[in-house]
Amino acid sequence: MAAEGKIDPMHQFAVEPLVPLHVGKYDVSFTTSSAWLLVALALIIGFMALGMKRQLVPGRWQMAVEGLTGFIDDMVKVNIGPEGKKYVPYIFSLFTFILVSNLLGLLPLAVIPGLHPFTTTSHFSITGVLAVMSFSIVLIVGFWRHGLHFFSLFVPHGTPAVMVPLIAAIEFVSFMVRPFSLGLRLFVAMIAGHILMEVFGSFIVSGFNGGPMGWGVGALSFLFIVGVAALELLVCAIQAYVFALLTTLYLNDAINLH
Amino acid sequence: MDFASAQVIGAGLAAIGVGAAAVGVGNVFGSFLESALRNPAAADSQQGRLFIGFAAAELLGLIAFAVAMIILYAR
Numbered sequence: 001m002a003a004e005g006k007i008d009p010m011h012q013f014a015v016e017p018l019v020p021l022h023v024g025k026y027d028v029s030f031t032t033s034s035a036w037l038l039v040a041l042a043l044i045i046g047f048m049a050l051g052m053k054r055q056l057v058p059g060r061w062q063m064a065v066e067g068l069t070g071f072i073d074d075m076v077k078v079n080i081g082p083e084g085k086k087y088v089p090y091i092f093s094l095f096t097f098i099l100v101s102n103l104l105g106l107l108p109l110a111v112i113p114g115l116h117p118f119t120t121t122s123h124f125s126i127t128g129v130l131a132v133m134s135f136s137i138v139l140i141v142g143f144w145r146h147g148l149h150f151f152s153l154f155v156p157h158g159t160p161a162v163m164v165p166l167i168a169a170i171e172f173v174s175f176m177v178r179p180f181s182l183g184l185r186l187f188v189a190m191i192a193g194h195i196l197m198e199v200f201g202s203f204i205v206s207g208f209n210g211g212p213m214g215w216g217v218g219a220l221s222f223l224f225i226v227g228v229a230a231l232e233l234l235v236c237a238i239q240a241y242v243f244a245l246l247t248t249l250y251l252n253d254a255i256n257l258h
Numbered sequence: 259m260d261f262a263s264a265q266v267i268g269a270g271l272a273a274i275g276v277g278a279a280a281v282g283v284g285n286v287f288g289s290f291l292e293s294a295l296r297n298p299a300a301a302d303s304q305q306g307r308l309f310i311g312f313a314a315a316e317l318l319g320l321i322a323f324a325v326a327m328i329i330l331y332a333r
Contacts, residue, residue, distance in 0.1 A: 010331075079306060181317050188320040191327075242313045245306060
């Protein structure tokens with residue numbers, strides 16, 4: 001990368017097979033993406049296991065785990081009510097997985113030669129599946145609890161009879177767009193941040209290679225990228241939070257209608 | 259105008275939407291802060307709605323970004 005000033009910001013998202021494997025016509029190789037998914041899983045399991053000793057007086061680690069679970073628990077309780085307790089495990093898995101994958105992609109592991117962090121959430125195939133999972137759970141819960149009455153979701157209370165067809169159409173579109181907006185938001189936010197950092201990272205390199213005029217550009221880019229990195233940490237947390245929050249809100253629609 | 263230059267110009271025009279979304283996000287947080295300072299006691303309970311508004315405003319900017327990328331890398 002950054003050879004002769006040619007910036008290729010998309011290269012970092014390339015999925016490369018580590019263990020090629022083909023079943024019939026399908027390519028099911030063990031890729032960098034799968035490897036980083038496993039790393040995220042191992043980190044989450046390790047973090048949780050170390051804090052689940054159930055001591056009466058919690059240590060630091062247990063406090064951290066309790067803070068995380070309590071945070072999700074509160075969010076679900078506030079947004080869905082007591083009925084939402086069943087869905088806490090799903091929301092919790094969603095939140096921790098997205099948060100850990102986002103943060104893993106930001107780790108400066110590339111200082112070790114040959115190792116490149118890969119953001120699994122920067123691929124629509126991953127975030128799209130997460131979004132479809134949330135959406136299917138909403139649909140299943142909605143139809144399970146309310147049967148065909150679930151369609152009253154498309155007509156808010158107190159809509160004048162004249163407006164019903166229009167409102168129903170609008171609500172239907174906004175309902176069907178949900179899985180796309182959920183998946184797209186996370187994936188684009190991750191991709192945009194990484195492209196930004198890649199582009200300014202190569203500005204530093206080509207700036208300092210470009211003689212005295214370039215040094216200023218390089219130094220400015222360096223200052224800028226420090227700020228962007230801090231912002232990216234915030235975005236990682238916000239995107240994970242927004243994904244979990246929107247899923248709870250959609251679940252709330254399905255459970256309590258409106 | 260050849261295809262490559264039209265592509266770059268188009269992607270640049272599409273990126274204007276990101277700036278518009280920035281106005282939206284700023285508006286969401288600005289209005290929240292303004293009212294949160296008037297009634298700090300009610301601020302915490304509205305944080306969920308704050309992030310919904312933020313998510314909605316941000317999504318539109320991200321869609322503009324996605325459109326710019328699609329135009330830029332179209333063949």
